[in-house]
Amino acid sequence: MEKENNSLKTKVKGVIKKNLYTKYFFYSKKQFKAIEKNNILETDILVPFFPFRHDYELLIYPIVEELEKSQLTVTLIVPRDALGSHNLQKLKGKVQILIYEDLFIKFNTYKETKTFLEENLKHIQNDYIQKGYSPSALQSMIVNYAYDYVLATKLLKKTKPKVVYSLHFIFNTGWLDALKKEKVQIHLMQHGFFNGEIxxxxxxxxxxxxxxxxxxxxxxxxSTLKTTVVGNPKLLRIKKSYINTENKVRENLKILFVSSGHTFTNNKIYDLTLNALEGIKELQSDYNIELIYKLHPSENFKDYKRWLSQKVIKHNEIIQSNDIYEQILNAKIVIGAVSTVVNEAAFLERLCIRLFDESLINDIDDGIIKIRSKTELKSLLLNSIDENYYNDLITEQTSKSTRMFVSSYSVEKEIARLIKQHI
Incomplete structure (x- = not known):
């Protein structure tokens, strides 16, 4: 039996997608400064921050703050990576904050998950393997599901929430099934544009x-989903913060180029990105263009080693900062392919250009200028140097962005009001 346990641990460590398991789950319990299980309190609203990214914080924390002001008890679940955030610090002492990685230790999930895998999921995995699905991919999904389901079930029974507020559970389907089983109301906040048929x-x-x-x-x-249009709490807060701020004087043409995150795994995105960068470089010195290339959160500098050596882009032109919005507000033009940031920048009244291919993204009338070639891009960049031409494009673009983003600065209060209706 011990041999089987070690085998399962090896499999889990080898195939699990969430780095929290390999980072924390198999470490000594002494390494955690955790709330004991018995000290976890019941709550009205549970907020599992799934999926966590720093640039999603303003879709979550302001709503948590508004709910807390309503005398409701709120429990927020965050990963360790979130703990240094200034936005999170403001919530400490006001709501119950649980560290996601710690919960696996607190609730001793390993043994129960192993049993759940063997008794409930092994036959499902075998059925799909026989249908030709990848055993390693199935193992990863099923182990993820089992850990999530067991942990979520234990935590829900402990906290007894009436409502959950989050972004989505696409990568945490075990949580979703546990929430359904406990009949918890689920409120989800849009976190990006949804493309294609899903x-x-x-x-x-x-x-x-x-x-x-x-x-x-x-x-x-x-058509079965219940929806409400409330606006984007993140963008509205950012726009409000800068509403009375003078734009910095731009002595040069500053371009923010936003990576889509699949630059070296999708041939279409690779070609569009490379051609666009080459076009910018051909104009850069003659027209005093400053280029900032923002990495996607899933990327790092080493992914661009070849392009750096080929001088497609310079090292000091690449940034990995979490604060994309400061970069948007300091730029004159924002360029990207498959990225919600392009539409967000349009709402923040920056001229936006989408590197477009019909196979990558829907062709929607959102006011974003779509270009398909290096020649088109170079022509547009040269024309935009003329302030009248630039301002006319901004006016047209902004008028169409209102259907994408409702401007209501009471968005946090409205979301909190709708959540309270289910308590």
Whole structure:
């Protein structure tokens, strides 16, 4: 039996997608400064921050703060990576904050998960392997599901929430099934544009959307979902913060180029990105262009080693900062392919250009200028140097962005009000 345990641990460590298991789960319990299981309190609202990214914080924390002001008890689940955030510090002492990695130790999930895997999921894995699915991919998904389901079930019984507020459970389907079993109401916040024929909101009681366009599109994808248009709490807060701030004087043409995150795994994105960078470089010295290339959160500098050596881009032109919005507000033009940031930048009144291919993204009338070649890009960049031409494009673009993003600065209060209706 001990041999089987070691084997399962090896498999889990080898195939698990979430780095929290390999980083923390097999470490000594002494390494955690954790709330004891018996000290976890019941709560009205549970907020598992799934998936966590620093640039999603303003979709979560302001709503948590507003709910807490309503005399409701709120429990927030975050990973260790979130603990240094200034936005999170403001919530300490006001809501119950649980560290996601710690919960696996507190609830001693390993043995129960192993049993759950063997008794409930092994036959499912075998069935799909016989159908030709990859055994390693299935192992990863099923182990993830089992850990999530066991942990979520234990935590829900302990905290007894009436409502959950989060972004989505696409990567945490074990949580989703546990929430359904406990009959917890699920409120989900839109975190990006949904492209193609799929969406992120399965299992939701209510979906909070940024604008009318998204509501119309989601209705076509799934007419059974209940939705409401509230606006984007992150962008509205950012825009409000800068509403009385003078834009910095731009003595040069500053371009923010936003990576889509699949630059070296998708041939279409690779070609579009490379051609665009080459076009910018051909104009850079003659027209005093400053280029900032923002890495996607899933990327790092080493991914661009070849392009750096080929001088496609310079090392000092690449940034990995979490604060994309400061970069947007300091730029004159924002360029990207498959990235929600392009539409966000349009809402923040920056001229936006999308590197477009019909196979990558839907062709929607969002005001974003779509270009397909290096020649088109170079022509547009040269024309935009003329301030009148630039301002006319901004006016047209901004008028169309209102369907993407409703401007309501009471968005946090409205989301909190809708959540409270289910308590």
């Amino acid at each position: 969406h992120d909101f399965m299992g939701s009681t209510m979906v909070h959307l940024w604008g009318e366009y998204h509501q119309e599109r989601l209705k076509k994808l799934d």
